[in-house]
Amino acid sequence: MFWLRGVDHMKKNAADPKRIAAAEQAMKDFRIEAKRRKAEVKAGKMAERDFIGWLLKQRGIIDELKQDD
Numbered sequence: 001m002f003w004l005r006g007v008d009h010m011k012k013n014a015a016d017p018k019r020i021a022a023a024e025q026a027m028k029d030f031r032i033e034a035k036r037r038k039a040e041v042k043a044g045k046m047a048e049r050d051f052i053g054w055l056l057k058q059r060g061i062i063d064e065l066k067q068d069d
Contacts, residue, residue, distance in 0.1 A: 003027040007064035014067075023053055023065040 007023045037054060040046035 003062050006066050
């Protein structure tokens with residue numbers, strides 16, 4: 001949800017189309033990796049706290065892409 005709001009924020013503020021495209025690609029990459037990690041949690045291969053920690057770290061990526069808006 002945080003990623004989607006970040007990309008929408010960039011679009012509303014008429015950010016550079018290249019930055020928007022980079023943010024959209026980063027969001028796609030995030031979704032793929034999150035799905036993989038979530039499956040590891042369900043399979044017991046990753047601790048839930050590690051998954052949550054990873055999620056929180058990912059928030060910084062979209063924040064960096066949104067900068068200068």
